[in-house]
Amino acid sequence: MDVKRKNRNLALVLAGIACGMVGMAYLSVPLYQLFCQVTGFGGTPNVDQQAQAPGGDGTMMTIRFNADITKGLKWEFKPDQKAIQIPIGEEGLTFYKARNLDDSTTRGVATFNVTPLKAAPYFVKVDCFCFSDQSLALEESADLPVTFYVDPAILTDPTTREVRTITLSYTFFPAKEDSNGNDLAAAPEEESVEQAIREN
Template identity: 55%
Template sequence: MSNTTQSKRNRTIGLAVVGIVFSMVALAYASVPLYRIFCQVTGYGGTPQITESGPTTAMSQRKIKVRFNADVNSSLDWKFKPYEHEMEVHLGETALATYSAENDGKETVTGTAIFNVTPLKAAPYFNKVECFCFSEQTLAAGETADMPVSFFVDPEILEDPNTQEVRTITLSYTFYRAKSDS
């Protein structure tokens, strides 16, 4: 094999390796937003659906119990809790739950809430209409704020054979210090 042929072959292999490495880095960088979109579309991983508006009246006589959980990451000096730990709602009826957040720190802090729904198979049927978790929340030192979430459980949950036994859904939030506040 001549030097020219060998050089062309080495250059081709080198470009292929660089292309593969670049593709892997690009895929790794894009995987988090792509996974988030996948979860929002499918409800996978406990991600509830988000809708512009919900029904105003119940579409079913059946009720389901919704429990509310609140946690705070150790990077945030906040107290965070639901006013009600559970409520029963008619399927298809829009309900309102309110959480309370208090900044126990000595400075203004911005936080962001991450949410999920359990059991995971119920997440596609849990629809949030309005939620404090859609945007970052800023609290001054010592400030307390009410944080409402408006939601409904889609009556289609009754038609899914995988969710026939679901009688209780838990909506869980964890507040973290916002990246913009780091």
């Protein structure tokens, strides 16, 4: 009897550990994304929808734009411009264009990063299509805006003051839902993120 109770308790503990591991697996992607957005870790730029560009001394920064699509999302996705030059501290606006090539309505969600990675904390996105998923009907196209600025503090940081080119990369993934119908961002495929960094 005592052995059965010990075995039952052990089984309950192991089941609890397994449930906890499954829960952490589901939470790891959104928690990691939140950590990256707050710290700028891994090339994730700062996001501040209330921010206003502070203005600067007129030093110019070249912003290059990159676009990728993962397998499973039949979209065409590209930046309207390959690059622009803006004064550091001034607000910039650019557009990406997405078109659904699938035979039905599909939804996608975009992740983003900045290279060089050390510049990410100084790249501030004010408004971005990546803040929510995008739904496109068959053959539908959409212009997707991004409003941003480069914080002038980039010029006073010894590790970034020589940076004059920043690349903003987006990767679109199929939007997924959990069992309750809530949107879940697909986890970035490590290969596509590394490829985007290598290409830039």
